[in-house]
Amino acid sequence: MSGARGGAGMRLRGLLRKEFLQIVRDPSSIAIAFLMPIFLLTLFGYGVSLDADHVPIALVQDAPSRDGADFLASIRGTHYFAPREAASMAEAERLLREGKVNGIVRLPADFPRRLRESSGAPIQVVVSGVDANTARLVLGYVEGAWGTWLSSRAARLGQEASSPVGQQTRIWFNAELRSRNYLVPGLVAIIMTLIGALLTALVMAREWERGTMEALLVTPASMTEVLLGKLGAYFVLGTGGMFLTVGLAVWLFDVPLRGSFWVLWACSSLFLLAALGMGLTISTLARSQFVAGQVAIITTFLPAFLLSGFIFDIGSMPPVVQAITHVIVARYFVAIVQTLFLAGDVWAVVVPNALALALLAAAFLAITWRKSRKRLD
């Protein structure tokens, strides 16, 4: 650490100081590390939800009857629907076409009579299939209400329940299926991907573009030290942002953290190295800030959002697309955080994903190192 020639530690300290000074001078890096997580996590934590509640639907009775009212009461009784009466099917269809309601439940005029025939009475359900997911949820909710109505009606009339097999469901890790519990940990991963890449995507390109890289290279500092200085400075900044995001998830959004904090910290560090490494790689390969910025916009957000398993199930994608998801850094971290937050320290999930993160981090840093060194020759 001391000595005129071997002052590697001192040089590194100097480089770190330089990076921190640059960070403080252009506060946009600090904004990326601290303001962006707060802003994005609060917005999405409150804004993003897949739990369809109070879905507007139209109820139509061609001829009002007590049986009909009895059935519709079971629909009105759940918080899943915000039902409204429609005077006729034509009106209900107009509401559906205008997007005012997501579905229609219609009881035909002969509903009470056919209820007492052996063939049974039809209940017409129409949903708007544009948003297929919501449509499916609505159908599921209607089926649920229908099942409840059938069994309570059977009980009232002293008949046997007419469904032979009754399904009992136990949902592990997230008993109320609160979508926030899985979206918020996923958001931690998405937001950290953005932060990691944004912090470093421009830094190497900036030095090349402004000519300060050549200035750095004529100092005794080696390229490895320059890279380490950058990595170190932004790693500290990124870790700060990470603590903030995890803290918000736990205290603001009440997402349970069932695994150990230390495992989360260790995995986050690996992930941060990979994300920063990806930014440095972009920056080194692009050489100009403009192109680096463009590449960062394209390669970070949408892939992390759509291909990480954050929203869309990776197992249901075609094999080719599944193969592509393996180079998405966020994919591994999403798997780790969802498990650590909701299930606990399941090593069978954590270890392979952490290894993959380490591998990607090493690969990105190696590319950066090699490509930067080449310039020296």
Added chain:
Amino acid sequence: MWWRILALVRKEFLALLKDPKSRLVLVVPPLVQLLVFGYAATFDLRQVPIAVLDEDRGSASRELLAAFGGDATFVQVARLRSEDEIAPLVDRRKVLAVIRVGPRFTDDLLSGRPAPLQVIIDGRNSNTAMIALNYVRSVVERFNSDWIAARGLQAPPARLETRAWFNPNLESRWFFIPGIVGMLTLVVTMLVTALTVAREREQGTFDQLLVTPLRPGEILLGKTVPGFVIGILQATLIMVVARAWFGVPFLGSLAAFYAGLALFLLSAVGAGLLISSLSATQQQGLLGAFLFMVPAVILSGFATPIANMPEAVQLVTYVDPLRYFLVILRKVFLEGAGFALVADQLWPMAVIGAVTLSLASWLFRHRMY
């Protein structure tokens, strides 16, 4: 005056396209991303791994489990012998769900008592869990009605007859691909606009531009045209691929599509230029691009419906141009909407475009470093 603007437009196109890397970035990724995302973005589950625990081993339980085996959605990856084997499999995400048949299942069924079937499901991804449960329920429903029919039992007094409009098979891909068209258009626009002014500021060429006879409005026009033109071309290409490759029906009118696209591009270009002219460095421009783009996508109703958001967040979505464009895209693609049905989505984008573009051009002169 026109040749001045034309020269400026030419310069902007050159600045964007002269770097081969930059050219590549503008053309290849959006297409590749459409293909990859188009396959990735679906809520329809395939090959859901399940395990079964049959404690009954009777004729009825075999029949029920065969129904699960015959359903294309599920893949049975394990047959368990005891309850203890459930937790390790679910914890490790080897299976999404475990179907457990209790020991008296066949007896209960044959003697007419209701027989419970236990389903244990991994709730870590609550949306996947909910969808998988729906699939399980439909298998059980089918088994029940077959059972009733085969044994001549009393059928339920009422049955549901369901129909889905606009998307009869409820393919969620049809919902997402028009959304991806909108998202990629936004990303391309950001690529072209968000860093341009910031780059010129950083390199000092913007000051030179300001001392030319060009008025701010003319500079604005020069900066808007490339984003607009590239956006139109890209969106057209993406739309054609969505139609031809993915077979998403395009039922509505092209006029409505292009009216929506043009206004959306105006508002997105406006937002990009506003971000760019607010930034002193490209780093700030990039930060701004993300701070706009990420919320714009997530709050647009692309994956999570706006109706599920709390009131306050729903208000925020009104300034999101992508929100309006997505509605138009879905209506035009799937519902066959013409001009009239999308008209109320057009003017908010026009307002957003007008506000952001005029702010950007005002900032050209009034934000100097």
